[in-house]
Amino acid sequence: MPTSANSLAENRTCGEADRPQKWSKLHGDKETMDDHTEKRDYIELRPNVITVEEYLKLRRLVGWKTLSREQAQRALDHSLYTLGAYVADQPIGMGRIVGDGAVICYVQDLIIPPAAQGIGVGSLILEALKSYVESLRIEGTEMMLDLMCAKGREQFYLGHGFTARPTETLGPGMILYLTDPPAKNAQNEPG
Numbered sequence: 001m002p003t004s005a006n007s008l009a010e011n012r013t014c015g016e017a018d019r020p021q022k023w024s025k026l027h028g029d030k031e032t033m034d035d036h037t038e039k040r041d042y043i044e045l046r047p048n049v050i051t052v053e054e055y056l057k058l059r060r061l062v063g064w065k066t067l068s069r070e071q072a073q074r075a076l077d078h079s080l081y082t083l084g085a086y087v088a089d090q091p092i093g094m095g096r097i098v099g100d101g102a103v104i105c106y107v108q109d110l111i112i113p114p115a116a117q118g119i120g121v122g123s124l125i126l127e128a129l130k131s132y133v134e135s136l137r138i139e140g141t142e143m144m145l146d147l148m149c150a151k152g153r154e155q156f157y158l159g160h161g162f163t164a165r166p167t168e169t170l171g172p173g174m175i176l177y178l179t180d181p182p183a184k185n186a187q188n189e190p191g
């Protein structure tokens, strides 16, 4: 059951001193942690503070394409909203929202590094992102919240209310990668 960001924030009221220590244990050996609720109580969700270094590091930890610093910075700057999950000031996950804030928004870069997966952090961030988009929605109108699902993550998103396309009435999502033209083939070089 997803936990709201607010209730997590409220839970962070005592025992601050030993939290980093507990998390390092968790971080080093995920299997030793048996109480997911307790683990989630250590997490703080922070809007619009994730740094380009944190973003690049989280992407690296899940093996995603390397972005240039400039590209990553612009992506963060142009996001409607970013959300970082932190334990003892260390980022353990992120997600962001891009879009027009009225008709359509997209969930982008929902990233939980392997050491923190499976304990509810992704759900926590996704539910908070959904709440943020709902807060933008103009009353009486419909907002679309979309995402491009990574291979094998369908069940996770289905569990959070998303529909997998195509359906009987909806076509598939589509994509076009815009890149530099391919480098000239050596055979085409003069000489």
Ligand SMILES: CC(C)(COP(=O)(O)OP(=O)(O)OC[C@H]1O[C@@H](n2cnc3c(N)ncnc32)[C@H](O)[C@@H]1OP(=O)(O)O)[C@@H](O)C(=O)NCCC(=O)NCCS
Pocket: 001, 062, 110, 111, 112, 113, 116, 117, 118, 119, 120, 121, 122, 123, 124, 148, 149, 150, 152, 153, 154, 155, 156, 159
């Ligand atoms: C996919 C991802 C965001 C899920 O976050 P998470 O914190 O590991 O997931 P949670 O712990 O919140 O899991 C919530 C539920 O989804 C399920 N789930 C999580 N990842 C899943 C997966 N890959 N396949 C199927 N189910 C999954 C969990 O079993 C759990 O189910 P339960 O509530 O019935 O126990 C995370 O694994 C991740 O960042 N992966 C690498 C990057 C990535 O692929 N991001 C998504 C891009 S579209």
